[in-house]
Amino acid sequence: MRSLSRSRPSFYGTTWLLACLALVVTSLTGCATKPPASDPDALADYEQTNDPLEPTNRVFYAVNNGIDTVILRPAALAYRAVVPSPMREGVHNMLTNMGTPVQLANDMMEGKPRRAGDTVMRFAINTTVGVLGIFDVAKKWGYPDHDADFGMTLAMWGVPEGPFLFLPVLGPTDPRDAAGFGVDIVMDPFTWVGGSHDTGLTVFKWTRFSLNAIDARERVLDSVDQIKKTALDPYATFRSLYRQHRHAQIEKLRNDDPATVPVWFPQPANASAK
Amino acid sequence: MIYRRPFLTFVAASALFPFSVRAQAADRASAFVKTTGDRLVAVVNNPGATGAKRTEMTQIIDAAVDVDGVGRFCLGRYWRQATSEQQKRYLTLFHEVLVTNITAKLGEYQGVRFTMGRSRPQDDEVVVSTVVERPNNPPTAVDWIISNPSSDPKIIDVVAEGTSLRLTQRSDYASYLTHNNNDINALITAMKTQVSQSS
Numbered sequence: 001m002r003s004l005s006r007s008r009p010s011f012y013g014t015t016w017l018l019a020c021l022a023l024v025v026t027s028l029t030g031c032a033t034k035p036p037a038s039d040p041d042a043l044a045d046y047e048q049t050n051d052p053l054e055p056t057n058r059v060f061y062a063v064n065n066g067i068d069t070v071i072l073r074p075a076a077l078a079y080r081a082v083v084p085s086p087m088r089e090g091v092h093n094m095l096t097n098m099g100t101p102v103q104l105a106n107d108m109m110e111g112k113p114r115r116a117g118d119t120v121m122r123f124a125i126n127t128t129v130g131v132l133g134i135f136d137v138a139k140k141w142g143y144p145d146h147d148a149d150f151g152m153t154l155a156m157w158g159v160p161e162g163p164f165l166f167l168p169v170l171g172p173t174d175p176r177d178a179a180g181f182g183v184d185i186v187m188d189p190f191t192w193v194g195g196s197h198d199t200g201l202t203v204f205k206w207t208r209f210s211l212n213a214i215d216a217r218e219r220v221l222d223s224v225d226q227i228k229k230t231a232l233d234p235y236a237t238f239r240s241l242y243r244q245h246r247h248a249q250i251e252k253l254r255n256d257d258p259a260t261v262p263v264w265f266p267q268p269a270n271a272s273a274k
Numbered sequence: 275m276i277y278r279r280p281f282l283t284f285v286a287a288s289a290l291f292p293f294s295v296r297a298q299a300a301d302r303a304s305a306f307v308k309t310t311g312d313r314l315v316a317v318v319n320n321p322g323a324t325g326a327k328r329t330e331m332t333q334i335i336d337a338a339v340d341v342d343g344v345g346r347f348c349l350g351r352y353w354r355q356a357t358s359e360q361q362k363r364y365l366t367l368f369h370e371v372l373v374t375n376i377t378a379k380l381g382e383y384q385g386v387r388f389t390m391g392r393s394r395p396q397d398d399e400v401v402v403s404t405v406v407e408r409p410n411n412p413p414t415a416v417d418w419i420i421s422n423p424s425s426d427p428k429i430i431d432v433v434a435e436g437t438s439l440r441l442t443q444r445s446d447y448a449s450y451l452t453h454n455n456n457d458i459n460a461l462i463t464a465m466k467t468q469v470s471q472s473s
Contacts, residue, residue: 041351042452042456045351045448045452049448049449080410085409085410219411219412222408222410222411223411226375226378226379229378229472230378230468232446232447232450232461232464232465232468233446233449235449236445236446236448236449236450237445237446239445240441240442240445240446241437241442244436244437244441244442245435245437247436248435248436249436252436
């Protein structure tokens with residue numbers, strides 16, 4: 001077994017990059033003009049959209065779109081063309097399985113013991129019976145996957161989402177989720193194993209990172225293409241979709257409190273199953 | 275003593291009555307979604323010309339979706355600002371756009387499948403959950419919002435993975451209008467271009 005080494009964790013690079021970007025953002029910051037109080041409908045719209053940095057966000061949307069068109073989308077298309085669907089599913093499952101530590105930590109910090117239990121069972125089943133996480137056997141056995149990240153944890157703790165942000169590379173987000181993204185990287189054990197001298201692990205980490213990006217992009221290929229084709233203002237559509245999706249995830253998390261009844265105990269009537 | 279049991283049954287039945295009405299509405303909405311979904315899937319999976327498919331699709335959407343209601347919702351506060359002439363032109367175009375978008379979302383997929391989930395009442399509407407599977411895509415949880423479930427069921431919204439189709443469309447139009455001097459004619463022109471490009 002390899003010994004853990006904490007020299008130069010690779011997330012320093014990411015942090016540095018983000019810090020530089022933050023600097024660029026603040027210097028570039030243009031603000032959307034707030035409508036006057038005499039136009040209450042427009043003002044309500046402005047407040048509901050909650051996108052005071054819209055001009056800057058749109059610049060980064062254009063930048064990201066360029067990167068996506070040149071690199072990520074072609075990569076995802078190639079991935080879809082070369083790797084057959086069941087194999088892609090296997091890769092996706094394996095990547096999900098590797099995210100277990102972060103997921104479990106967030107489940108616990110969210111105060112959701114049942115979710116944490118599901119995560120542990122999923123890891124135990126899929127790593128063994130599911131052959132290193134390739135097959136999602138746990139789902140068939142009654143332990144379906146769920147979303148957990150530190151952005152959601154912060155939401156459970158009552159932190160508001162804040163204004164909409166569109167960041168380079170990261171894409172649509174908000175201050176809470178962007179912070180959550182950083183914390184998730186810090187919480188990931190893979191961030192801390194190995195050093196710069198360890199070529200094998202470095203290759204593994206970069207492969208995992210790239211595969212994650214390509215897998216995520218491949219799964220939304222058709223949806224994103226359709227949005228770009230059918231939306232009059234794709235930026236606004238992505239903004240709305242991102243928010244709605246996050247709200248739905250958090251709402252689901254909040255309401256996920258199944259009753260714990262031992263199998264030998266009389267089961268409650270269907271009323272509670274509603 | 276003999277009458278006690280029927281009496282209790284009666285009490286129990288009357289207590290349950292409101293639930294059974296709601297349950298019935300949910301069942302009807304569920305059946306409605308199943309029928310509509312089956313028809314849509316049949317059209318999509320049927321190898322045929324795009325034009326013919328579009329005609330069939332239009333018929334199904336006309337019968338199952340409250341297109342005017344959804345259209346009004348999507349225009350939001352601008353609906354009141356529009357002249358009746360603009361409202362009419364907008365709704366006609368909205369209808370076309372809806373058919374185009376749904377055809378684009380489903381039309382290219384031979385082998386679409388959907389499985390019915392549970393349905394539950396929500397306010398005056400019923401939410402029917404399904405899972406839609408398209409080849410090459412991960413399964414998507416899709417909720418159908420049905421208005422007037424007992425009398426005249428109509429689809430008023432489709433929620434895919436927590437994202438509402440009509441809410442998204444509304445913010446798209448709102449943003450477009452904000453960036454075009456709140457000019458409804460500009461929106462109508464843009465919609466026209468969209469329809470002509472895709473058909």
